[in-house]
Amino acid sequence: MSLAFAGIGETRVIIDFVGKDDVKRHLQDLGFVKGESVKLISENDSGFIIMAKGVRVAINRNLATKIMVA
Template sequence: MPLTFCTIGQNFILKRLSGDSAVRQHLNELGFSVGSPVTVISSLGGNVIVKVKESRIALDHKLASRIMV
């Protein structure tokens, strides 16, 4: 399920990153690695704020839809 469909406040485990290699590398540098826990803090219009590795990161709808949990 894409990160954009996740319930606010619930913990999820990252399963897969999609997109080309540059997008996957960028997400990996932000802390999104397969097997890491992710929590959606806020969601508005498909854009989300997530907590990953004790950091809060804002993602637009396009980038958040490439993260599968």
């Protein structure tokens, strides 16, 4: 399932990324790494606030659909 479908307050583990290599690299540069836990903090019309490695990161819906979680 993609991170975009996780519920507010849920903690999930990143299992994969989808998309082109430059998108995957961008997500990794933002701190999203396979095997790491991420928590969906909040959601609004334009995107999400995600807690990754103790840091809050804002991403848009398109990027959230590229992050596969379990």
